[in-house]
Amino acid sequence: MSDNILEEIFIKRSQQKRKTSPLNYKERLFILTQEKIAYYDFDSDKGKRKGLRGSVDLEKIKCVETVQPEPNAPQERMYAFQIIYDEGPLYIFAKTESIRAQWIKQLKKMVRFNRDLMQKYHPCFWVDGIWLCCQQEVKQAMGCKVLDGKNGFTSQQSQRRGSRKPLPPTPTEEKPGRPLPPQPPEQPPPSTGMTVTAEYNYTPMTPQDLELRKDEEYTILEMCDANWWRARDKYGNEGYIPSNYVVEAEKGLEKFDWYCKNTNRSQAETLLKTENKDGGFLVRDSSKAGKYTVSLFSKGGGETGGSCRHYNICTTSQGQFYLAEKHNFSTIPELINYHQHNAAGMVSRLKYIVSNRVRPPSIAGLGYGVWEIDPLYLTFIKELGTGQFGVVKYGKWQGKHDVAIKMIKEGSMSEDDFIEEAKIMMKLCHQNLVQLYGVCTKQRPIYIVTEFLSNGCLLTYLKEGLKQHPTNVQLLEMCKDVSEGMAYLESQQYIHRDLAARNCLVDGNGTVKVTDFGLSRYVLDDEYTSSAGSKFPVRWSPPEVLLYCKFSSKSDIWAYGVLMWEVYTLGRLPYERLNNTEIVDQVSRGLRLYRPQLANEKVYSIMSSCWLEKAEERPTFQELASNVQDLLYELQ
Structure with missing residues (x-):
């Protein structure tokens, strides 16, 4: 047919939808068109196509990649590739490497604008109830290898869909009026054999673990897991360590006590005021990715109890760093060292280091490989x-x-x-x-x-836990925390299904963390799982969920907009004057939540973007996180 793009006879492996299903390999005629890839019975003697055996709509494809051949695979099964879609992997074997490359290139080109393209995949086969690459025993388990970009088409995809519109920056005394840079790409993982330095002490929880002593160096032997690496200390002891407790030696700011990673503006102010030292300072990540801010506490200026100032570290066109004009430095540590001795335009020189290094980050489990707890x-x-x-x-x-x-x-x-x-x-x-x-x-x-998070549920925290009236920065930082947690879930192809303030918790520093992601799938209560039930989260659900129970990352986006509304109303009930039946009817007709008094138009525009009727027109969590970051950058 004239609309056929590619046509080839391949060996297809059965999809083994049950662990007990025997594997079989059969020749099929594969035909690629603009809409789908289909495969047919084929009469090799007569060279004719016979009955249709199956097909995959191109719009449902999430990944197209090669597959490593199994050990002792016969020659005809050496050039495998996989098409991942809702029902799992479709494994196809080409006769030659060039034919395989031709089909993969064409398929990737045709699906590059698909929604929900994967960022990780399994490079080996699923066989008899296990992934050969990572030994996971769940067929839907997330991939164990990171793709180069989103199936190789990140830049074109963003151009086709339209990048988010950045919020216009408002000039402040703390930052220059220059265009904000794009968010940097995710850095590739470090290689084995590298030397790392421990940022925190770590006491082994299992016999397989290795003790970490702060500031000592270790050699990485293996990175079989993103969260746990096998390492060797200087005495020759080997074991597993949490990967987020170490940083590559002689690289980055993490080795300096004045650098407080993952600390926001409100948390920095709390740290500095608690220390209560004139000239107390720290360096933190700016709300704009890849940028840094110096937070400084001063008792001068006539303000009772002292005040905090925040100075963005700027960059010259030559790549040098500065806080004050004419005082440029090649590195941030050199800049900090200079300002420890010279105020140079700031309210005070940097006199005392204030650090948050006492509290280590959370680790993935209670020791390597532990998931069943006694x-x-x-x-x-x-x-x-x-x-x-x-x-x-x-x-x-x-x-x-x-x-x-x-x-x-x-x-x-x-x-x-x-x-x-x-x-x-x-x-x-x-x-x-x-x-x-x-x-x-x-x-x-x-x-x-x-x-365990000591400040409990975000909803209760908004209603009762805030010790004073929250600032705009605090409220936006809460929203930023949730958007970044959800952007990570989105990147792992994970749908929450019940995002709301009641399903977020607050730690002792005021950081908000999302909890109970995906658990609603396992609820057996009909009142909870049916949109007609009284326990169903109707007030956080978009029309496609209320009417058709169609969950997706875009239904999570809608719920995030409602969560933002909860934050800016300090925990009020959405649509508080309506019952569930009225909400289903009126939201389906176009009713949306009003702008809270504490939310300005820019904040409300972010909320409203989550409530677009067409799910595909709503932003992604990565775009939401970037927009919230831009707005937070203005406030800083």
Whole structure:
């Protein structure tokens, strides 16, 4: 046919939709058109196409990549490639490398504008209930290898869909009026054999772990897991270490105590005011990716109790750094050293280092490879509340590590499915996600053990926990935290399904973290899982969920807009005067939440962008995070 783009006879592997299904390999005629890739029975003697055996719509394709051949594979199965779509991987074997390359190139070109393109994939086959590359036992498990860009087409994709419109910068005394740079691409992981320096002490939790001593150097031997690396210390001891506890030696600012990574403006001010030293300072990440800010506490200027000033570190056209004009330096450490001795236009010189290095970041699990936790090592201290699945308690693991323990009441959860998923969820690790440490499944009720956050639920924190009226910066920082946690989930092809202020927690520093992501899939309560049920999150759901129960990352975007509204109303109930039936009717007709009094037009425009009727027109979380960052940069 004239509309056929490519046509070839390939060997197709059966999709093995059940673990017990036997594998088979059959020749099929594959035809690629503008809309789909289809495969047919083929009469090799007569050279004729026979009946259609299956097809995949191109718009549903998430990834096209090569597959490493299995050990001892016959010659006809050496040039495999995979097409990933909703139903899993379709494995195809080409006769030659050049034919395989031709098809992959053409397919990638045709799907480059698809939504939900993957960022990670499995380079090896799924065989008999296991991924050969990473040994994961769940077919839907996220990939273990990062793709180069989004299937190789990131830049074109952003041009086609239209990049977000940056918010116009408002000049302030703290930053120059120059265009803001684009967000830098994700850095590739460091190589094995490199030397790293420990930023924090780490006490081994399992016999496989290796002790870390702050500021000592270690050699990385293996990076088989994104969150845990195998390392050797200077005494020759080997074991696993949390990857976010170390930094590459002689690289970056992490080795300096004055650098407070992942600290926002409000947290910096709290640290400096608590220290209460004239000239106390720290350097933190700016809200604009790749930029840095010096936060300085001064008791001068006549303000009672002192005040905090924030100075953005600027860059000349030659790449030099400066805080004050005419005082340029090749590196940020040289700049800080100079201003430790000279105020040069600031309210004070940098006299005292204030650091947040006391508190290490969360780790993915309680030791390498640990996901099943012995309940004998748990101590229950107090009840925190009752959730959808049962009672939640604060406790200790091994008597010293703070944890939250969800005690799952029987009959509330599809337990076997969740236990399989928990192995994957433990690998999700981000500073704005509540870390899953493990599960206790050998008894009933089962326990879910997570990171403990001392300030509790965001909804309660908004209503009762704020010690004083929040500033615009504080409110926007809360939204930024959630957007960055959700952008990470989005990058891992993870849908939350129940995003709301009640499903976010706040740590002792005021950082907001998203929790309970994906758990709603395992609820067995019809009132909760049906859009007609009284427990269904109607007030946070878009029309496509209310009418058709169609969940996606775009339905999470809608819920994020409602969460922003909760933040800016300090915890009010969305559509508080309407019941669920009225909400379904009126939201479907175009009703949207009003602008909160604390939200200016720019903030409300971000909320409103989440509530577009057509799901595909809503922004991504990465775009939302960037827009919130831009607005926060203006306020700084």
